[in-house]
Amino acid sequence: ETGVTQTPRHLVMGMTNKKSLKCEQHLGHNAMYWYKQSAKKPLELMFVYNFKEQTENNSVPSRFSPECPNSSHLFLHLHTLQPEDSALYLCASSQDPSWETQYFGPGTRLLVL
Amino acid sequence: EDQVTQSPEALRLQEGESSSLNCSYTVSGLRGLFWYRQDPGKGPEFLFTLYSAGEEKEKERLKATLTKKESFLHITAPKPEDSATYLCAVQAATSGTYKYIFGTGTRLKVLA
Numbered sequence: 001e002t003g004v005t006q007t008p009r010h011l012v013m014g015m016t017n018k019k020s021l022k023c024e025q026h027l028g029h030n031a032m033y034w035y036k037q038s039a040k041k042p043l044e045l046m047f048v049y050n051f052k053e054q055t056e057n058n059s060v061p062s063r064f065s066p067e068c069p070n071s072s073h074l075f076l077h078l079h080t081l082q083p084e085d086s087a088l089y090l091c092a093s094s095q096d097p098s099w100e101t102q103y104f105g106p107g108t109r110l111l112v113l
Numbered sequence: 114e115d116q117v118t119q120s121p122e123a124l125r126l127q128e129g130e131s132s133s134l135n136c137s138y139t140v141s142g143l144r145g146l147f148w149y150r151q152d153p154g155k156g157p158e159f160l161f162t163l164y165s166a167g168e169e170k171e172k173e174r175l176k177a178t179l180t181k182k183e184s185f186l187h188i189t190a191p192k193p194e195d196s197a198t199y200l201c202a203v204q205a206a207t208s209g210t211y212k213y214i215f216g217t218g219t220r221l222k223v224l225a
Contacts, residue, residue, distance in 0.1 A: 043200070104156030
């Protein structure tokens with residue numbers, strides 16, 4: 001595998017379910033990101049990790065819980081989501097968060113019923 | 114307030130009909146401006162980075178330019194496979210922190 005991979009690619013969950021999204025990067029980067037992309041809205045940065053440490057949390061509700069066990073893997077744990085949380089969730093990585101462009105994964109299309 | 118605005122929101126071109134997409138920005142401490150291409154159901158794919166006014170980058174039928182207030186993505190003689198959403202983003206540095214600000218994109222459709 002090369003680049004940034006995300007699993008699952010599609011997910012349907014009820015509001016009471018707990019699920020996790022997984023992201024893995026094979027680029028040797030040190031920074032990883034979670035974004036939310038909703039229709040006709042700009043990409044919304046959710047979390048930033050640099051060398052496994054969370055450096056940014058853009059006022060994301062606590063029903064979204066990130067985890068970064070190492071600089072190659074990033075998870076987004078989901079629980080008691082709302083229908084308005086339905087969106088494309090994108091993972092990205094970069095060499096570090098201060099200067100280089102980000103490389104994106106294909107995303108997980110999430111539908112909350 | 115830092116802001117990125119892309120126009121037009123949507124654009125339909127005939128194959129071979131050249132045009133330009135616009136990305137205007139108001140940010141403090143610009144560190145870079147980025148163009149991405151996004152196909153439906155996929156993540157954005159990096160195209161270009163521009164760092165300073167006057168800089169230009171080219172890739173096949175695409176050319177990106179940068180001024181102090183805006184960037185243009187010129188598409189020369191487009192083909193149907195150029196149909197996608199084109200996203201612009203800026204990286205800004207404020208008080209020692211860095212942030213990415215994305216525009217809402219331009220949906221391009223090239224007709225055969």
